[in-house]
Amino acid sequence: MTAPIINGKQVSEEIRSQIRIEVEELKGKGVQPGLAVVLVGEDPASQVYVRNKEKACVDLGFYSEVHRLPASTTQEELLVLIDKLNGQASIHGILVQLPLPSHIHEKSVIDAISVEKDVDGFHPVNVGNLVIGDDSLLPCTPAGVIELIKRAGIEISGKHAVVIGRSNIVGKPVSLLLQRENATVTMCHSRTANMKELTKQADIVVVAIGRANFVDASYIKPGAVVIDVGMNRLENGKLAGDVDFASVQEVSGPITPVPGGVGPMTITMLMKNTLIAAKRLNGLTV
Numbered sequence: 001m002t003a004p005i006i007n008g009k010q011v012s013e014e015i016r017s018q019i020r021i022e023v024e025e026l027k028g029k030g031v032q033p034g035l036a037v038v039l040v041g042e043d044p045a046s047q048v049y050v051r052n053k054e055k056a057c058v059d060l061g062f063y064s065e066v067h068r069l070p071a072s073t074t075q076e077e078l079l080v081l082i083d084k085l086n087g088q089a090s091i092h093g094i095l096v097q098l099p100l101p102s103h104i105h106e107k108s109v110i111d112a113i114s115v116e117k118d119v120d121g122f123h124p125v126n127v128g129n130l131v132i133g134d135d136s137l138l139p140c141t142p143a144g145v146i147e148l149i150k151r152a153g154i155e156i157s158g159k160h161a162v163v164i165g166r167s168n169i170v171g172k173p174v175s176l177l178l179q180r181e182n183a184t185v186t187m188c189h190s191r192t193a194n195m196k197e198l199t200k201q202a203d204i205v206v207v208a209i210g211r212a213n214f215v216d217a218s219y220i221k222p223g224a225v226v227i228d229v230g231m232n233r234l235e236n237g238k239l240a241g242d243v244d245f246a247s248v249q250e251v252s253g254p255i256t257p258v259p260g261g262v263g264p265m266t267i268t269m270l271m272k273n274t275l276i277a278a279k280r281l282n283g284l285t286v
């Protein structure tokens with residue numbers, strides 16, 4: 001019997017319905033959540049993601065600003081814009097679309113975003129709060145992973161989770177969030193010698209290593225939950241995850257597809273973060 005699919009589009013829509021209601025309530029109190037997205041350059045994938053963020057704002061009733069800047073924009077010019085957005089009352093969330101052109105120092109830009117408006121959850125203060133378990137704006141993709149697992153009715157507490165990948169954007173934060181949910185977490189990466197030995201012990205496997213179809217059925221314990229965070233554009237233009245879906249689905253438990261799994265949750269969690277930021281900046285309880 002093949003494993004059930006965890007449908008990210010459906011879960012995402014459930015969360016968006018709730019956000020829509022909360023936005024209306026907030027508007028009743030005179031506050032409209034506002035998101036500013038900054039795109040530097042013309043990367044085609046980034047253009048699509050930014051357009052989808054803009055559409056999500058319209059769909060959910062947020063105020064939205066998109067700043068499309070040429071690839072020649074200097075770091076100083078970008079920092080001036082961020083400074084302006086930090087001080088703008090109608091904006092509660094600021095997101096700079098990544099990757100940035102190579103002449104711009106990514107960390108300097110992230111560090112310049114006000115901690116309270118950092119709806120990507122990438123600012124070192126928000127990362128530090130995540131590490132120590134304090135309230136913070138959580139990075140969107142990792143938060144989406146946890147939300148997908150929970151809403152699929154899967155218990156995390158007491159489970160052994162193996163995370164493949166140690167990036168700052170996914171692998172590290174998702175490991176921390178799984179620990180926060182009382183999982184026992186093992187982290188693997190490209191230099192892990194005995195990766196299969198470890199993944200075959202896991203009840204939950206989260207794969208974010210950035211290599212198309214890297215994990216096949218031989219990595220997976222029968223019935224284990226498999227969450228694929230990979231997004232690899234193949235030469236034929238198709239999108240592939242880090243998990244060989246057809247092979248793994250034969251042995252695994254609930255599994256996310258690519259597309260239609262974790263991806264759609266990223267923008268939904270961004271909207272949720274912007275709503276939270278709007279409430280906090282207006283002294284309202286979350």
Ligand SMILES: Nc1nc2c(c(=O)[nH]1)N[C@@H](CN(C=O)c1ccc(C(=O)N[C@@H](CCC(=O)O)C(=O)O)cc1)CN2
Pocket residue numbers: 049095096097098099120140141231239258259260261262263264265266267
């Ligand atoms: N500042 C940020 N930059 C980037 C982030 C981020 O979280 N913050 N993440 C990615 C891109 N991203 C959002 O920005 C993103 C990626 C993928 C999806 C998505 O819905 N994927 C679909 C497939 C879409 C397709 O066909 O290309 C899916 O998986 O079903 C949404 C958002 C890098 N940059």
